Ligand SMILES: [Fe+2]
């Protein structure tokens with residue numbers, strides 16, 4: 433189980449100013465971490481490198497579509513703090529990409545620039561309204577919490593483990609952040625049951641794809657696809673209605 437004691441309670445609903453503050457405080461925590469982080473001492477398990485290259489690529493995005501949709505939402509609903517929080521969220525994902533890049537480069541690996549699953553995700557995101565966009569990101573966060581939790585658990589090197597634990601904690605907070613906003617958007621929209629059902633199907637589909645591509649990492653913790661799917665599905669429900677359990 434990954435410890436989350438240094439982080440705020442995940443159980444209560446938060447507002448956009450809370451998230452904006454949270455992201456600012458988390459930036460300070462990462463700055464402290466980076467002062468002691470020595471990537472040249474970090475050793476990755478060679479079996480995980482190909483998988484990690486794909487996740488590193490997924491973390492790297494300028495977030496232009498998301499920013500545009502958040503801007504529209506913030507302007508229409510008089511919620512500038514949401515725009516700010518989304519901006520900070522994008523920076524946080526870029527920070528993950530940066531640290532994973534350092535880890536890869538110091539293990540004689542390169543970062544990759546293209547992968548079909550990443551391209552597919554990016555294309556889907558371009559077609560989305562804000563509710564759909566958040567649903568897609570929300571799905572990615574569910575997978576990320578499970579993935580980095582497995583990676584932390586399976587990594588023998590302490591520095592690698594602490595990096596993956598830290599990212600896993602961030603992803604759990606992102607899940608909460610998007611889950612709350614999704615709930616808010618759905619409470620104002622129509623066809624909520626249908627939208628939630630489509631979201632659930634999408635999570636199952638993505639979980640299947642990720643299991644196939646990243647079995648080498650996920651199989652270290654989950655004995656079967658059924659077990660992994662149960663975890664993802666459970667997190668989908670929890671993130672919408674309550675606290676999140678980390679691996
Ligand atoms: Fe991330």
Ligand SMILES: [Fe+2]
Nearest residue numbers: 573576603606
């Ligand atoms: Fe994330």
